Amino acid sequence: MVENIFVGFAEWLRSLLAAAGLPALFGDIVLMIVKVAGILAFIAISVLWIVYMERKMAAYFQARIGPNRVGPRGLLQTAADMGKLISKEIIIPRAADKIVFLLMPVLIFVPSLLLFAVVPFGKNMIAVDLNVGVFYFFAVASVSTIIFWAGGWASANKYALIGAMRAVAQMISYEVPMVLAILGVIMIVGSMKMSDIINAQQNVWFIFTQPVAFIIYVIAATAETNRTPFDLLEGESEIIAGPFIEYGGMGFAMWFLAEYANLILVSVLATTLFLGGWLAPFGLTFIPSWVWFLLKIYFMIWVFMWFRWTYPRIRVDQLMNFGWKVLVPLSLANIFVTGIGMFIYRAIGW
Amino acid sequence: MLRTEEITLNMGPQHPSTHGVFHVVLKMDHEVITEARPICGYLHRGIEKLAEARTYTQFIPYTDRLDYLAAMLNNTGYVQAVEKLMEIEVPERAEYIRVICCELSRIASHLIAVGTYSVDIGGITGFMYCLRDRERIMDLFEMVCGSRLTLSYMRIGGVAEDLPDEFIPALCQFLDEMPSRLDEYDGLITGNEIFQARTKHVGLLDPGVAINYGISGPNLRASGVFWDLRKNRPYSVYDRFDFEVPLGKRGDCFDRFTCRIKEMRQSLKIIRQAVEQLPEGPVMAKVPKVLKPPAGDVYHEIEGAKGILGYYVVSDGSNKPYRIHVRRPSFINLGFLNELCKGWKIADVVAILGSLDIVLGEVDC
Numbered sequence: 001m002v003e004n005i006f007v008g009f010a011e012w013l014r015s016l017l018a019a020a021g022l023p024a025l026f027g028d029i030v031l032m033i034v035k036v037a038g039i040l041a042f043i044a045i046s047v048l049w050i051v052y053m054e055r056k057m058a059a060y061f062q063a064r065i066g067p068n069r070v071g072p073r074g075l076l077q078t079a080a081d082m083g084k085l086i087s088k089e090i091i092i093p094r095a096a097d098k099i100v101f102l103l104m105p106v107l108i109f110v111p112s113l114l115l116f117a118v119v120p121f122g123k124n125m126i127a128v129d130l131n132v133g134v135f136y137f138f139a140v141a142s143v144s145t146i147i148f149w150a151g152g153w154a155s156a157n158k159y160a161l162i163g164a165m166r167a168v169a170q171m172i173s174y175e176v177p178m179v180l181a182i183l184g185v186i187m188i189v190g191s192m193k194m195s196d197i198i199n200a201q202q203n204v205w206f207i208f209t210q211p212v213a214f215i216i217y218v219i220a221a222t223a224e225t226n227r228t229p230f231d232l233l234e235g236e237s238e239i240i241a242g243p244f245i246e247y248g249g250m251g252f253a254m255w256f257l258a259e260y261a262n263l264i265l266v267s268v269l270a271t272t273l274f275l276g277g278w279l280a281p282f283g284l285t286f287i288p289s290w291v292w293f294l295l296k297i298y299f300m301i302w303v304f305m306w307f308r309w310t311y312p313r314i315r316v317d318q319l320m321n322f323g324w325k326v327l328v329p330l331s332l333a334n335i336f337v338t339g340i341g342m343f344i345y346r347a348i349g350w
Numbered sequence: 351m352l353r354t355e356e357i358t359l360n361m362g363p364q365h366p367s368t369h370g371v372f373h374v375v376l377k378m379d380h381e382v383i384t385e386a387r388p389i390c391g392y393l394h395r396g397i398e399k400l401a402e403a404r405t406y407t408q409f410i411p412y413t414d415r416l417d418y419l420a421a422m423l424n425n426t427g428y429v430q431a432v433e434k435l436m437e438i439e440v441p442e443r444a445e446y447i448r449v450i451c452c453e454l455s456r457i458a459s460h461l462i463a464v465g466t467y468s469v470d471i472g473g474i475t476g477f478m479y480c481l482r483d484r485e486r487i488m489d490l491f492e493m494v495c496g497s498r499l500t501l502s503y504m505r506i507g508g509v510a511e512d513l514p515d516e517f518i519p520a521l522c523q524f525l526d527e528m529p530s531r532l533d534e535y536d537g538l539i540t541g542n543e544i545f546q547a548r549t550k551h552v553g554l555l556d557p558g559v560a561i562n563y564g565i566s567g568p569n570l571r572a573s574g575v576f577w578d579l580r581k582n583r584p585y586s587v588y589d590r591f592d593f594e595v596p597l598g599k600r601g602d603c604f605d606r607f608t609c610r611i612k613e614m615r616q617s618l619k620i621i622r623q624a625v626e627q628l629p630e631g632p633v634m635a636k637v638p639k640v641l642k643p644p645a646g647d648v649y650h651e652i653e654g655a656k657g658i659l660g661y662y663v664v665s666d667g668s669n670k671p672y673r674i675h676v677r678r679p680s681f682i683n684l685g686f687l688n689e690l691c692k693g694w695k696i697a698d699v700v701a702i703l704g705s706l707d708i709v710l711g712e713v714d715c
Contacts, residue, residue, distance in 0.1 A: 049689045062478035158359050162381065162696070228472060229544050237367040237470050238697045310538075313472025315697045316381060 006290065007124045010034070035127045036179045039116045047260045051078040054260075054305055061309040080328035088249030095156035096246065105247060105254035111144045112261040112349065119268050120194045122290030133194040137269060138179055142226070144262070145171040148233065151255070152243030163242020166316060167233045170223055170321075173320060174230075177327035178220035181213040184331075184338040185273050198277030207274040212334045214274045216327055218303070221266035223323070226259065229302055229311040232319060267300035275300070352641060359696070363392045364580050367700040371712030374687070376699065377444045382675050386691035388524060388684055399673040406432055406506060409674065414500035419462050420655040422448075422455035422491075425504035428587065431650035431661035432506045435643045443631045444508035445587045449624045450521070451494065451503060452652075453617040457528075458487040459655035460568075460610040460617075463707040467607055468539050470704035471548050476539040483531050486524055493517045505514060506641060508634035515560035517624060520621065525622055532614060533572050540608060549604040553690045554700035557601065563686045568609040568680050569706055571650040573601030574582025579653040586652075591620045603705035610707070656707055680712040 010031060017027040029161045051074060052067065059066025067074030092098055118133045120126045130136050145168055150162025186192055188209065189200045200206075223230035233256045244255045271277055275296045278289035314322070363374040371392035377385040397416065401409045413424040426448055426710040433440060440448075465480030493514050495503040503510050539545055555565070557573040570577055578595040582586040596612035598605025645667040651660035657679025666672040683706050691699050 058474075062475050063482050064478060113387075158357055162359075165380075231472070232697075235697065236701045237472060240366060309475050311473060312468065312476075312539075312542060312546050312548065313697075315548055315693065315695060318547055 003333040004051060005288070006038075006122065009103060014249075039113075039119075039127060041266070042121075042337065043116060043261055047257050048078045049081070050260045050263065050301060051081075051257075053301075054308075055066045057302070057305050058309050061306075070154035082253060083099055085253040086250050088237075090250050090251060093156055093246050097154040097156070100150050100154035101246075102251070104147050104154060105251040108144060108147045108151070108258040109261065110195075111140050111147075112258055112265060114140045115265050118178070118194055119265075120198060120272055120277055120293070122288065122293055125278075125290060126194055128192060129195050133190045134182060134192040134197070134269075134273070135243050137265075137345075138175065141265070142171070142175055144258075148243055151247075155246035157246050159239045159241075159245045159247055160182065160243050162185075163233050163235065163239050164247070165268065166235070167226070167243060169316075170232055170319060170323075173225035173323040174220045177216055177238065177323060178224065178256055181216035181220065182273060182330065184210045184213040187335070187338055187342065193274055194277075198272060198279060201276040201279055205274060205276040205279075207272070210334070210338070212330065213338075214270075216252065216331050216334070217270060220323075220327060222304060223319070225262045225304070228308040229314045230319060231308075232316055233315055235313065237313070263301060263304060264297065267304065270300045271296040353454075354379075361696075362389075363577050368703065369466060369708055372703075372710055372713065374390070374699065375702070376526065376691075376696065378696065381695045383608075383691045383694055384697065386688050386699060388687050390681070390684070393710045395715070397715050398674055398676065405669050406671060409671065410498065410504065410506075411502045414502055415711055416678065416715060417459070417592075417654065417656060417659075417680065417709045418499060419460035419709055420455040421499065421501040422451040422503060423459075423654045423659060425502060426452050426586075427496075427652045427654065427659045428649065428661050428663075429504045429506045430652065431648055431663050432641070432643060434650050434662055435646065435648040435665060435675055436506070436637075436641070438507050438637055439633050440508055440589075440635055441632045442629045443512075444633045444635070446624050446628045447509050447513060447633060448504065449587060450621050450628075451491075451501075451509075453624075454487050454490060456655045457614050457617050458484050459709075460614050461487075461694060463610050463655075464465065464535060464539070464607065464614075465709075466701045467704045468545075470700045471544070471545055472591050473539065473545070476535065479531070479534060479538065480550045483528065484506060488517065490517065490521060490524065490702060491685075493520065505634065507637035508632070512633045521621070521625065525618055525625075528618055529615065532611060535611060541612065541617065548697075548701060550602055551600065551703070552694065553604045553705060555601040555606075555686070555690065559686065559689075560601070565657070565686060566682070567654065568613060569606055569683050571595065572598030572609045573698075574599055574606035577660060579651060585650075588620075590622045593619050593623075603701050604709075606705040612684070617641075640669055642667060649678065654679055656709065656712065657683055678707075678712045678715055680708040680710075681715070684708060685715060 013034065014027050014031060017030060037166065056066040063297040067077035067140065068082045070076040092101060115137055117128045117129055118126060118136055131218060148167040149164045152160040185197065185206050189197050191197065226233045244252055248254060271293065280287060280292050354400060356377050356379055357621040359376040359378055360373065361376050362368040363371040366375065373389040373392065375387040375389060376383055397412050406607060410425055410428060413428045414421040415423045461480040461484040468476030492498050492503055494517060495501050495510060529530055555569065555573045557575045560570050562575045566577065574597050576595060576597060579585065581595055595617045596616065598608050598609050643665040646663040647662065649660060649662045651658050658677065659679055660677030662675040663671055664673040690702050694702065
């Protein structure tokens with residue numbers, strides 16, 4: 001019952017529309033709108049919650065209490081902050097490229113939103129189960145690099161420019177090992193469809209068969225989301241806020257929220273590819289699949305936060321060295337070993 | 351071939367990592383520094399000039415505002431200079447109380463240095479841990495003199511008041527707990543691979559160059575030069591304590607950082623011995639109400655938290671100093687910044703500046 005609450009709702013809606021004598025196309029459109037609304041609500045609520053969670057966790061890591069004034073246990077803190085940021089004046093630097101400057105904080109959300117289309121929230125709960133799901137994911141995710149860069153460039157600030165340049169260098173460099181690491185999984189599954197990848201993990205999660213790929217993925221994902229120890233793009237102690245330095249009020253909030261949306265997305269991908277997606281471990285199937293999925297992504301988010309509040313920041317040349325000289329060869333070796341493993345596996349004929 | 355050019359970046363005076371209103375004009379080839387020109391003076395208050403219109407006692411609160419993170423040390427340096435000029439014998443107990451307070455101040459200052467350095471490198475958690483423990487020192491100071499930051503506890507001829515009864519137990523508890531806290535910092539900050547990668551072999555300071563530039567304190571000792579006034583030229587009662595002077599090997603940012611952590615351990619050792627040896631007796635020498643030092647001049651220097659802190663006091667025989675000059679270690683330690691930063695990346699400038707541990711109140715005086 002709980003397991004199928006969302007799927008059941010969709011089917012009920014579809015049958016209701018069919019019973020009203022409306023054409024199937026109309027039903028599809030309505031359902032699509034419902035899905036989009038559902039995903040938007042999910043993003044909005046999750047992001048608000050994750051910002052709160054991050055602040056609270058950071059506080060506990062640092063022997064503090066954290067937000068505890070607005071609402072019960074400070075739960076409304078993020079909402080209050082958003083209210084404050086919305087009400088602020090939007091300041092545009094005189095030298096800035098106005099159109100690009102104002103457009104980029106809006107556009108930064110577009111790739112994140114598009115990516116949620118292929119997120120497998122639970123059994124039969126993917127908005128669009130593309131047959132190139134993983135490929136689509138990376139293709140769209142890399143678009144955000146341009147947006148970061150354009151935002152930094154348009155600010156007409158040297159700190160923003162340095163940050164923007166770093167963003168391009170870092171995100172492109174770390175996309176390579178990330179994709180290469182995931183190839184191992186795709187080789188085993190033989191499909192890039194999200195649901196296929198999850199179903200292939202019925203017996204054993206890929207974190208156990210592809211541990212190196214998982215580690216590379218987590219490292220590269222930290223870099224992709226610009227979080228410590230790879231938060232060079234922001235680098236608050238050297239270039240202050242990087243591309244976001246000139247943004248205030250809601251412009252800044254958009255960058256900020258997009259960062260957390262990206263955090264959810266990389267956790268989603270880690271869960272899907274390595275942690276068995278919605279599959280229940282130890283046969284605990286009485287807990288609905290979507291609850292498992294949420295638990296797993298929140299575990300990954302927690303890991304990323306743990307990194308952030310423990311590690312210092314790496315330097316820009318060390319970042320490049322690490323990416324190209326350690327992660328890329330390692331991920332190539334992983335593909336090679338996976339290939340040999342698969343060959344032997346088939347030759348023995350298990 | 352694209353045309354490239356150097357960019358000039360104003361780092362500061364409003365920048366989170368310059369530790370105050372400090373301004374560095376960076377000339378950069380992409381991220382590599384070709385020139386780092388420090389500009390200071392944004393916090394200049396003319397303290398040395400103000401001294402000329404104050405009596406000797408009235409100047410004590412101004413010394414708090416120099417290195418406001420180690421106010422006890424600043425107080426001590428000044429009052430000892432005047433005592434030297436007037437040849438006042440300070441009671442034994444007062445000397446011991448001064449040592450305890452000075453070393454506590456040194457720990458407080460180094461805690462800020464260690465914590466802010468952690469932030470400079472990018473780890474915010476370390477900062478919070480250091481501040482948590484510094485808070486306890488602030489509480490101890492509050493017990494002693496009612497003030498937490500600008501203490502003005504030292505007087506010419508002794509200290510303002512005797513220690514309250516609850517101070518020693520609280521101090522002993524602090525001494526017992528602090529070593530494990532320092533281990534915690536070592537685990538969280540010093541032992542971290544990324545931290546070491548960021549700081550080791552960065553901003554190398556050659557011992558010879560360091561001496562030539564007059565660099566002192568932990569920055570000098572990190573380069574391997576044994577120069578600690580508490581050992582080399584003992585003042586007050588420092589010759590009665592058993593402690594070591596931690597030295598670095600390479601003189602890089604990492605050594606400067608670890609030197610401070612090791613110094614905190616030695617300071618704890620000194621305080622423990624001082625508490626054990628603390629004699630009874632008065633805390634104030636018999637000094638006249640109106641201080642009129644004989645005409646003449648005196649230079650007295652002590653080992654401050656940031657380096658050698660010297661006071662040059664000139665008296666014309668009246669109740670106001672004719673001239674006071676302060677040798678501020680933070681200011682002098684900055685002299686070599688340009689050479690230190692050349693060839694490093696912008697992130698290293700922050701690492702180098704942080705490792706020098708400057709306080710802008712002292713740089714600008």
